[in-house]
Amino acid sequence: MIEIETEVNRKVNFYFAPMEGITGYVYRNAHHRFYGNITQYFTPFIAPNSSRKLTSREMNDILPGNNANVPVVPQILTNRAEDFIWAAAKIQELGYKEINLNLGCPSGTVVAKNRGAGFLAFPLDLNRFLETVSREMERMGMKFSIKTRSGKDRPEEFEGLLMIFNQYPLERLILHPRVQADFYKNRPNWEVFGKAVRDSTNRVCYNGDLFTPEDIGVFTNQFVQVEEIMLGRGLLKNPALAEAAGGEEKPDENGFQRLRAFHDAVLLGYQEIIPGDRNVLFKMKELWSYLADGFSEGERLRKKIRKAGRMEEYLAAVERMFESCGLE
Ligand SMILES: Cc1cc2nc3c(=O)[nH]c(=O)nc-3n(C[C@H](O)[C@H](O)[C@H](O)COP(=O)(O)O)c2cc1C
Incomplete structure (x- = not known):
């Protein structure tokens, strides 16, 4: 019989997933104040465009004064390299050292513009985008990470996508192993995630459907080599989830x-x-x-x-x- 750890006995870093409308700076500050064991909080996406202006909501969310002492990684949603680079420079001016690209958003309006998970259906364009952006991020001294789904329509797309991602030095590749067409249905595909662990030249971080310490234990038992997990809805349901899984839950009576x-x-x-x-x-x-x-x-x-x-x-x-x- 396989014994399932409910506490992760080895060091795993937990990241707080970006969740638009919920995990803005008010939520992040409160979470960071009362709960621990989160290495970084990823912001809900910022969507720069040719207007060369961030909305006041986007700006407020990343202003250093609104994020004092909270480890934050801003996320960008776009398929235009020049818009990404413009926003990255703005974000760097504010003092950030890392930036994350959203290739996972499944929402109809985003996908219709070939952004988020919609961008995954255009591997040639995506490769060109990443070539420009990755080079520029290196030049700027900015760390660059990607949060992606495994494809637009079929999990088989992932192999080709991984060959693209492998060409670039990413801070990490965060994989939510569902395709866009799944939205949040079905289960994350652990077989595809296994391929990423095996074949990625970049560090891989898992994301998807880990809601309890037991879920996390099952995952870490199966993927012993994975050291990074991003948690989303599980933390919204139980803000102490990362502490509980790390055996660090603060010993409060209640x-x-x-x-x-x-x-x-x-x-x-x-x-x-x-x-x-x-x-x-x-x-x-x-x-x-x-x-x-x-x-x-x-x-x-x-x-x-x-x-x-x-x-x-x-x-x-x-x-x-x-x-x-x-x-x-
Ligand atoms: C309400 C909501 C808003 C989200 N907003 C974003 C977002 O802005 N950027 C992003 O990359 N993912 C976004 N996501 C996806 C989550 O970051 C995460 O990938 C997804 O919920 C799967 O992880 P989980 O099963 O741990 O929740 C959102 C998810 C939800 C439920």
């Missing part, structure tokens, strides 16, 4: 107490920058669509949170959620 403090910090952070309760509530409700999974009464009380129209109703529903686990 994890819910810390979760409450974390929640309050995120809420306050949004209240400080978003005018009006309505949009603050929208953000918090999206968070609860993940967080509620960790509560025994989560399913029932999640509805109350979702239905809250005013801040007082929301706070009362949150109170009940925490009371349901014995925290007042």
